[in-house]
Structures are given as structure tokens and as C-alpha cells.
Amino acid sequence: MVSCNWATSALLALLSVSSAGVHAAPQNYQPNPDPVNEKRQKLQTLVSDLVPVTRVPVTFVTINTARTLEPTFTRVPTLNTFTRVPTLNTFLTLATTRIPVTLQTLQTTTSSTLPVYTPPTTPPYGYTPPGTTTTSSSSRTTTSSSRTSSSATPTYTPVTGANNTCYNRLKIDVLQRTDPDQFNMLLLAWQKIQTSPDSDPFSHYQLSGIHGAPFIPWQMGPGSYDYSQGYCTHGSALFTTWHRPYLLALEQSLFHAAHAIANQFAPAAVRTQYLNAAGRVRLPYWDWSDPVTQSYLPPITMQQTVTVTRPDGSGNPVSASISNPIFAYNFLSSSSISVFGAPWNSRLSTRRYPDGSWNDRSNLASSAMQSGFSTRVTNTYNAFLSTTYNVFSNRVEGVHDSIHGAVGGGGHMSYVAYSAFDPIFWLHHCNVDRLMAMFQATSPGLFVTPASAVGTFARPVPPNTIDDASTDLFPFRRADGSWYKSSHLNPVSTIWGMRYGYPEVPCSYQTRTPAELDTFTTNQVNTLYGNGRTIPGTSREWNVRLLIDQAEIPGGYDIYVYGGTRPQDPYADPYGKGYVGSLSSMSMGSVDQYKQSRIRFVDISLNSYLKEYGYGQADPYKITEYIRRDLTYTIIANGKPCYFQDLYTARYAVYSRDVYDSGKSDVLPYYTSDPYYHTNVTEGYPGGIKYLDEILYPVKVDGTREVPWAENNSTRIQT
Known part of the structure; x- marks a missing residue:
């Protein structure tokens, strides 16, 4: 797990762009010889690496001799490239996490403008315990004048x-x-x-x-x-x-x-x-x-x-x-x-x-x-x-x-x-x-x-x-x-x-x-968002999917996508010309606080970008080649550069999907195909997927997998 909080002058300089369009690290930057193994070694000691002492500690049980059962795959065509579809997937489960908490009660000051509600005397009672207290070998006691324990039922509206x-x-x-x-x-x-x-x-x-x-x-x-x-x-x-x-x-x-x-x-x-x-x-x-x-x-x-x-x-x-x-x-x-x-x-x-x-x-x-x-x-x-x-x-x-x-x-x-x-x-x-x-x-x-x-x-x-x-x-x-x-x-x-x-x-x-x-x-x-759609027929929706386990980087961070052109200095002007979209993860309030482990993803439409640069009606082969050469990606974590090759869970993929539109104003378009993942656009580049399971079953920081978008495995049929 990494923080991407480097501050050297070399990392703050404008970065060169690889042929895949992913921002490459500076020449004097040495990537990990085996980043996956190094990340897994770090995951064995998550408490010291992950949780600042000023935050609520989270204790992960060390994964011992359990091993991931590798999935087997079947090669199937997806339009213009072959991808691997998993036929068996058995993964490690997350060890129990304990979050220490403390008791607190509300100062029962009532609103100056609203009527006070009197709790009923029969069930449901005015107060329900909000959760179950959990314990941990690592615990802390929170003391504050506003955080006191009381058995009094609060007054509320x-x-x-x-x-x-x-x-x-x-x-x-x-x-x-x-x-x-x-x-x-x-x-x-x-x-x-x-x-x-x-x-x-x-x-x-x-x-x-x-x-x-x-x-x-x-x-x-x-x-x-x-x-x-x-x-x-x-x-x-x-x-x-x-x-x-x-x-x-x-x-x-x-x-x-x-x-x-x-x-x-x-x-x-x-x-x-x-x-x-x-x-x-x-x-x-x-x-x-x-x-x-x-x-x-x-x-x-x-x-x-x-x-x-x-x-x-x-x-x-x-x-x-x-x-x-x-x-x-x-x-x-x-x-x-x-x-x-x-x-x-x-x-x-x-x-x-x-x-x-x-x-x-x-x-x-x-x-x-x-x-x-x-x-x-x-x-x-x-x-x-x-x-x-x-x-x-x-x-x-x-x-x-x-x-x-x-x-x-x-x-x-x-x-x-x-x-x-x-x-x-x-x-x-x-x-x-x-x-x-x-x-x-x-x-x-x-x-x-x-x-x-x-x-x-x-x-x-x-x-x-x-x-x-x-x-x-x-x-x-x-x-x-x-x-x-x-x-x-x-x-x-x-x-x-x-x-x-x-x-x-x-x-x-x-x-x-x-x-x-x-x-x-x-x-x-x-009418509002259909962009003047009037002609019935099937079209193709192009997207780039960005994903990351939000717990991998502390604080706030963004993965930006640029197309056609890009800001001269994306770190100083991330929303400049060429900005297509981004995956944003807001800071919880400080740059050293990690979020709960969970895959976050965003689908960013590429259709407006493709239309702007003359590829709106191009065939899929020309589009994928253009996207491969043209799209660039920039990661900024807490105001500083960050790189795909230093991240364990960050991935991006390009996919397209057929959409049928009746052209009727009172009927929404609907999907008529599963997504086509164009791995030829992304394979071989830091963060880009090579196999379908990397995007359908993304890896979390602890090595387990999550499936947050089951709908993409089925086709909606509408008559």
C-alpha cells in the first residue's frame, strides 16, 4: 500500500507520456522489481503501514497459509481482440476487522425554530441503539467535554x-x-x-x-x-x-x-x-x-x-x-x-x-x-x-x-x-x-x-x-x-x-x-439529456472505466482522463482543455486518513470526445487505435503526482456497448449487448487491463476480490 505523497522536484516536473498515453514516471524513477509481491508483503503489516496513530485503528488478521485458488479461463472473442473469461473463481475472504469505538451522548439542546417531538411511550421507543460495540486488541479512549456517557433519552425533532x-x-x-x-x-x-x-x-x-x-x-x-x-x-x-x-x-x-x-x-x-x-x-x-x-x-x-x-x-x-x-x-x-x-x-x-x-x-x-x-x-x-x-x-x-x-x-x-x-x-x-x-x-x-x-x-x-x-x-x-x-x-x-x-x-x-x-x-x-436524439437505430456507446480500492491511498485523490489534447501542466490545471472525466475520491478531512476498503469505479463516456475529434462515426478498429494512441491518464493524490505502477488496485479499461434507441420521446434507449472490453487498447501499459477478470473481479488491497457491477454480465432485453 502506498501513499503517492512524493515531493521531489523530479516528480513535480511535467511528465513525459508513454505510447499508451499513461503518464510515465521520470527517467530517474526506479519502479519496484516485483511490485505485486512487494505490495503483498506490505499487506502483512497493515496496522503499521496503513493507520496513522491519530485515527481509529483498524486491525487486520494476518493471512497465513491460505492461498488463492487461481481461476481457469476460456478464450472468447470480443469484437476485435480475445479476452479471457473466468470459468472458476475462488478467492480469499477478508479477515475479520475490529473497529474500537467509544460511547457518547448528545447534548439535548432543542431547536429554536422547530417543535419538539415527544417520544412515544410504547414501541417503537424514542431511542434505538445505533450499533453494536466492537472490541479490538488496539483501542483508544476518546475524551472530550462534548463526548460524555449518559443513559438519558435524547430530545429530538x-x-x-x-x-x-x-x-x-x-x-x-x-x-x-x-x-x-x-x-x-x-x-x-x-x-x-x-x-x-x-x-x-x-x-x-x-x-x-x-x-x-x-x-x-x-x-x-x-x-x-x-x-x-x-x-x-x-x-x-x-x-x-x-x-x-x-x-x-x-x-x-x-x-x-x-x-x-x-x-x-x-x-x-x-x-x-x-x-x-x-x-x-x-x-x-x-x-x-x-x-x-x-x-x-x-x-x-x-x-x-x-x-x-x-x-x-x-x-x-x-x-x-x-x-x-x-x-x-x-x-x-x-x-x-x-x-x-x-x-x-x-x-x-x-x-x-x-x-x-x-x-x-x-x-x-x-x-x-x-x-x-x-x-x-x-x-x-x-x-x-x-x-x-x-x-x-x-x-x-x-x-x-x-x-x-x-x-x-x-x-x-x-x-x-x-x-x-x-x-x-x-x-x-x-x-x-x-x-x-x-x-x-x-x-x-x-x-x-x-x-x-x-x-x-x-x-x-x-x-x-x-x-x-x-x-x-x-x-x-x-x-x-x-x-x-x-x-x-x-x-x-x-x-x-x-x-x-x-x-x-x-x-x-x-x-x-x-x-x-x-x-x-x-x-x-x-429532452434534457438525450442530446437531440431523434433517429431510431443501434449505436455504440464508448466508455473508459476507472477503478481503485479507495483504501489504497490516504487523503483525497483523482484519476483524470484527457483526450485530443491535455493541459500543459495537468497538476496545476487538471480541468484544462482536453479534460474528459475523472474518478474522484474526496479526502475525509486529512491527507493521512485512509478510507474503508471498497472498490470505487466510474464509467466515463467517450462519445462526445470521439465526435469532437472526428471519430463519432468511425469503425471500431479506427476508434480503438485512436483511443490507444490519444487518451492520457493522470493521477493526483493530495496535490502531488502518483503513478499506476505504484498502485496495486488501480486499473483502467476501455469498453463499448450496443444501445438501441427507438427514437420515441417517451421511451429510453436500452442495451442490446454485453460490454466489449477492448484489451488491445490497454494491455501492456501501467494500470491498463490485459485480462477480463482484472475489471470484472478487481483486486482489493488485501488481495481479495470484489464484484461491484454484476449487471454487466447480462444483456437487457426489451420488446
Whole structure:
């Protein structure tokens, strides 16, 4: 296992490019004579190599004399090259991992703007233990004034959203243009919760902290907690579903804050006007794949101040300029951030692409986002062609990850533990939720299926634990006091019960049939992201798949793909001309923290790139030869160069797949073939696959294998 944290001048120089297009190491760089064996030797002592002493220790049992049973293979043709298909696969299983945890309870401060929920006196009780305490030979005790043990049941407010009628969440620029009163109340409400005390569970501070830092319970009693991470379920089959009640909690806070402010207006007619507007307050979204606004940051998110209408001391409406609550979040005091790790414990405002003086450069974030627009649209569209919900969720999460990196640029959005403090996080994730709702509408028979669990703050998990639709989505409770589960969020009509919809899954369809909604939403998907498709027939979708075990490199890292051209210095300008896409793994909060072992992958469409350079209609032989010569790959880990030849689990593959499109606006295209993996493009080059099993059964850091995309082994047939 390696860190890729080299800092020599030779490694920071611009690297030459091999004939495969993979960035080669400098001439004075000596690769390991037998990198696979060396990596396996390192894996025998994972505790000392992998876990910094300041983090939660993870103990791996040493693998003794057990051996991997090598698979046998059958050579089968895949279009223009032969690949090997495994006919027998028996692999080592992961030894038991023990994660030491400590007990903690929440300070039971109630919200200043929301009603307090009284737990029922009969089952389900107000508090359910969040997990089972595990033990380890390596343990630590966490002591803090905010981390004390108590048997008291916490006081909490359930997450129910707005309590009036159903209104659609709108694209933020559409909301600003078409409903200025609602937008005005949204700004006032967001300012109010941003200035609410840190102790308020429904303040911007505490709601944002659920995602990561400061790593404390939110409306939960004593339990088994992992203080190295937040509640979020990144890299999990629950990624999309967990964020739905999370967004609902903020929307609930904004809704109640807006009503409190509207009630201050006078006279009665004005009060009624703004109460009606407050009733419509819903969280807006930023559609980063919209063909009209493309991927640019919404202009309102880059304005430091904004003009609003608010009540004066007598309730009369007056115009005022305020700090824009959608531009940045200003922490209330140094004590708010004193519990954060460095350098975040000295940053009193969120920033995007900050310079050395911590000035915001959102314009650079907007430019970085635009550079990947064409591919992002196709990747978004292709997510709707997924034949399982889990693969859809992974595809959307892959797009989502790259946006965090492009928007953050070293600021808060680049780090899992701190990203939710930047207000644009919520607009970004609202769009993820919108895509989830649209997929539920167009594929009503598909939903979360069992998959390997990912540990969170409230749910440390041992190996072989499963996440499924019945897994508790801590820390969010429903109106009856029970924990949210993914099953509570299906079918898509459940969002209307939470009092919101989207233009593509509108509240107005509550009385329509699922089939009618499917037709309507499918039409919207094709119109928005189908790139003008009108001609029926079969075409080929070209992709590059990037994968890595996210535990192999600490901190944050990205694998970038460039085509046609590339930035003169990709380390200084990773989103420059030629950027096609990337696999992004955000830092948990520090450069020395490893993530839980899990294969992460992303499929990046190459069709827009091929079309741009004149290969859109070329035959497969010319395309594969062009891709082999032209595509380049760059790995940046924590701001420094990293190389495929130094990584045990990082791989890339090029594949194509036949897609049939009826040309009808109310029907989505569908796959008519398994993927063709073009190993002639990648074999012989660092990180490139030579055999099919390298991509279908990728190796994890401990030598075991994971199969995260079973749908690629079957063909979907649709009549």
C-alpha cells in the first residue's frame, strides 16, 4: 500500500507520456522489481503501514497459509481482440476487522425554530441503539467535554419536511426568476439558520455537521460511534437514499424559519403575501447537466451580497443588502471551528478555489465545471439506462464526486468532512435527489438491493455486513420516532408525502398512474439529456472505466482522463482543455486518513470526445487505435503526482456497448449487448487491463476480490 505523497522536484516536473498515453514516471524513477509481491508483503503489516496513530485503528488478521485458488479461463472473442473469461473463481475472504469505538451522548439542546417531538411511550421507543460495540486488541479512549456517557433519552425533532401542501423544488435560477417572493423568503430563512446558535440542531452548523465534522451525535443518545467519520454513506448502495432525509431536514428548517420571518411582516396584507411565499419555500437544485445553463455555477452562488426585502422593527417591508447565504457560510466564532482539524480550525468562512489568502475564486470553479460539461451530460443520461438501482446510484455518485472536486478546488467542497458547510453542497445534492426521483419514476421496478455495507459514524460495520433497503438511515427519524430506511423512500410517490416534487416528477401527478408518470418523466429525461436524439437505430456507446480500492491511498485523490489534447501542466490545471472525466475520491478531512476498503469505479463516456475529434462515426478498429494512441491518464493524490505502477488496485479499461434507441420521446434507449472490453487498447501499459477478470473481479488491497457491477454480465432485453 502506498501513499503517492512524493515531493521531489523530479516528480513535480511535467511528465513525459508513454505510447499508451499513461503518464510515465521520470527517467530517474526506479519502479519496484516485483511490485505485486512487494505490495503483498506490505499487506502483512497493515496496522503499521496503513493507520496513522491519530485515527481509529483498524486491525487486520494476518493471512497465513491460505492461498488463492487461481481461476481457469476460456478464450472468447470480443469484437476485435480475445479476452479471457473466468470459468472458476475462488478467492480469499477478508479477515475479520475490529473497529474500537467509544460511547457518547448528545447534548439535548432543542431547536429554536422547530417543535419538539415527544417520544412515544410504547414501541417503537424514542431511542434505538445505533450499533453494536466492537472490541479490538488496539483501542483508544476518546475524551472530550462534548463526548460524555449518559443513559438519558435524547430530545429530538423528527424529519418530516414542510407541513403544508406539496410544492415542486425548482432549479435555482428558475426559482429566482419566476417566484421572487419565494426566493426572497428562502434567502431570509437561510440567513436565519446560518446565524442560529451552534447548539440548535436545525442550525446550518449542526445540519452541515451531520455529514462529517465535528463528528458528534445529532439527536441521538449513547451508542457505538466511529469518531473518524460522519454519518454520510459515500461509496454505498445507500448513497442516494441516505441523502434524501438529509436534504429534507434542511428543507424543514428553512420552511419553519421562513414562516417565523413572514409572521413579522405588517400590515396584514403584506404578512399574508409573505406567509404564502414562505409556504412555498423548498430547497432549490443546481442542474449541472442542463443543456441550457450547462455546468456553470449559478450566478447567484457567486455573489457575495444580495438584496432582500425584510421586515423592519415595525414589520414594514424594507429593502436591505445582506451577506449572500448561498455564496458562503460564515462560522459564528472561532469556537465553532476549534474542534476541526487543521487548517479548517482557522477558516471562519467557506471558500471555493481559495488562494493563499483564503479569498474565494468561484469563477475558477465555474470554469472547471464547464470543461467537463459534454461528458457529464452523457454520463447523466447513461445513468438512466442502468438495469439495477445500485448501478444507477454508483453512476450518479461518480458524477457527483467529480463535481465536489471541480467546485472545491481545495476549499470546503473538496473534503467529505467539511463539504456540507458550503451552501452549494445542498443545491448540488438536491439535484442528485432529483435524478434519483426521476430514475424511480422511469424504472419503478428497480430499487436498492443488498450490497457490502459501508461504515458510518453511527454504524461501524465488520466485514461481510450488508446494506439493504431495511438498513437504518441514521440519524434521521420519522414522525412515529422510527429510523428512516430506504424502503420508506420507495416508490417515488413518497416524495409527495414529504410535500415536495420536481418539475420532472411534479406534485400535479399525485393523482396520475405510475405509467403516466413514467411516460412523462421519460420524455423529460430524453429532452434534457438525450442530446437531440431523434433517429431510431443501434449505436455504440464508448466508455473508459476507472477503478481503485479507495483504501489504497490516504487523503483525497483523482484519476483524470484527457483526450485530443491535455493541459500543459495537468497538476496545476487538471480541468484544462482536453479534460474528459475523472474518478474522484474526496479526502475525509486529512491527507493521512485512509478510507474503508471498497472498490470505487466510474464509467466515463467517450462519445462526445470521439465526435469532437472526428471519430463519432468511425469503425471500431479506427476508434480503438485512436483511443490507444490519444487518451492520457493522470493521477493526483493530495496535490502531488502518483503513478499506476505504484498502485496495486488501480486499473483502467476501455469498453463499448450496443444501445438501441427507438427514437420515441417517451421511451429510453436500452442495451442490446454485453460490454466489449477492448484489451488491445490497454494491455501492456501501467494500470491498463490485459485480462477480463482484472475489471470484472478487481483486486482489493488485501488481495481479495470484489464484484461491484454484476449487471454487466447480462444483456437487457426489451420488446
